[in-house]
Amino acid sequence: MTNRDEALQAIEQSATALLQRANRAHLYGELLRAGGLDLDDAVYPVLSVVADLGSARVAEVAAAAGIGPTTGSRHLTQLERLDLVRRGIDPQDARAAVVELTPAGKRVIAKMRRARVGLFAEMVEDWSDEELSQFGAHFQRFVLALAERRR
Template sequence: MKEELIEIIELELAFLGRHIISVASNGTLDRAAYLLLHQLQAQGAIGVKALASSLRLDVSTVSRQASSLDQKGYVIKVSDNFDRRAYSYQITDLGKQELNKYKDKRIEKIKELLADWEENEQQSFGSLLMKFNKSLKKE
């Protein structure tokens, strides 16, 4: 790999991270809450350990985030029928509403940003982002 290409990618990723935070900060959810709610909506009720594993975070971080979302009414704790000490989190209707509202805002912003891109450029960008994120999951 050419060092200069890696340096360009590194810098552009840094800018992307900063810009994504500013684009996403218009809602009531932060990135962590968005991803946690998205995972719960996609998978259904799930335990903290499995949720932490799927988000690639430690259990204490996910537990703290889920507890905060529970206090806001976005998730609820569901007891395990077989082990009363264990529980899962489940997204609530309010959580789904907030998730969808936040997601819609993000999608509108991305549409604005990509409005002058050709469809093949948008498709290539999406494919490359997916490929890059899959590489990160292997870490």
């Protein structure tokens, strides 16, 4: 096996571990708690997507979160009850609803994102600045390549 083959195998194993539902769920739960929320971890991607998209249709939020529209709507209803998101009428199509973060939702997202940065900082605290910089650049390049495949 060549060095390249070994490196590709290590990437495959690491990416698989990163994408495993149990690992994502643990991270999502930890971030929700950091935001002061006691919710099912499946709600995290929906809240995060609303923050990223700004004002968006329910179907767009669900698609971006990788879930069906019914599940997306159910999660959004849960977030709406907590005053983290609000629904409104789509100005371009009155039949459609759009959702966006409320001021409370923006505060929760800010807390969760600070917690996420802190969590990652803990994970790499023993890395040198150079290692961290290289990893950041390479990881970003890898994720961008992954996103390009989706298009």
